[in-house]
Amino acid sequence: MQYPEPIAQLIDSYTKLPGIGQKSATRLAFFTLGMDEEDVTGFAQALIAAKRDLHFCSICGNITESDPCVICADPTRDQTEVLVVEQAKDVMAMENTREYHGLYHVLHGVLSPLEGKGPDDINIASLVTRLQTNEAITEVIVATNANSEGEATAMYLSRLLKPAGIKVTRLAHGLAVGSDIDYADEMTLIKAVEGRTEL
Numbered sequence: 001m002q003y004p005e006p007i008a009q010l011i012d013s014y015t016k017l018p019g020i021g022q023k024s025a026t027r028l029a030f031f032t033l034g035m036d037e038e039d040v041t042g043f044a045q046a047l048i049a050a051k052r053d054l055h056f057c058s059i060c061g062n063i064t065e066s067d068p069c070v071i072c073a074d075p076t077r078d079q080t081e082v083l084v085v086e087q088a089k090d091v092m093a094m095e096n097t098r099e100y101h102g103l104y105h106v107l108h109g110v111l112s113p114l115e116g117k118g119p120d121d122i123n124i125a126s127l128v129t130r131l132q133t134n135e136a137i138t139e140v141i142v143a144t145n146a147n148s149e150g151e152a153t154a155m156y157l158s159r160l161l162k163p164a165g166i167k168v169t170r171l172a173h174g175l176a177v178g179s180d181i182d183y184a185d186e187m188t189l190i191k192a193v194e195g196r197t198e199l
């Protein structure tokens with residue numbers, strides 16, 4: 001027996017989310033059917049609004065409603081440092097510490113030879129352009145995650161940027177190997193930035 005078309009479509013939509021297989025999608029679809037209509041409408045509207053109203057900042061790649069984003073547009077931020085992260089959510093994690101006052105650059109991924117992801121597949125070209133056109137920036141702090149792909153990306157950036165006279169540093173790893181910066185607690189992140197080492 002097949003599910004009625006609307007629920008089959010809902011299940012199909014849930015399977016497009018990361019880590020959601022057919023079984024989880026079916027469970028979520030039936031859960032959704034049991035929700036209040038008001039909550040379901042709010043959920044659907046939030047999905048549409050997030051996609052419609054949010055963009056990537058043309059300078060740093062962060063998620064933003066305005067372009068440039070509030071961080072890039074803020075003249076009181078330290079214009080000499082750029083902290084490079086994998087995902088926009090890492091910017092939030094770092095901002096929550098309230099201890100970092102420089103700028104950011106979001107790569108939207110890491111180099112991953114196994115997944116066929118090279119430098120052209122992540123947001124590196126715009127970082128190079130940014131450094132070429134903005135002479136105020138003297139240091140790039142690589143805050144990719146502490147796993148092999150994060151390390152390989154840090155080494156690549158170091159080799160790419162150092163010849164241009166940019167100081168390239170890496171977060172100190174009080175962060176456990178394999179840990180993601182958006183899961184690190186705030187004190188650990190603060191210490192990791194303070195104890196950063198030159199690559």
Ligand SMILES: [Zn+2]
Nearest residue numbers: 057060069072
């Ligand atoms: Zn920005």
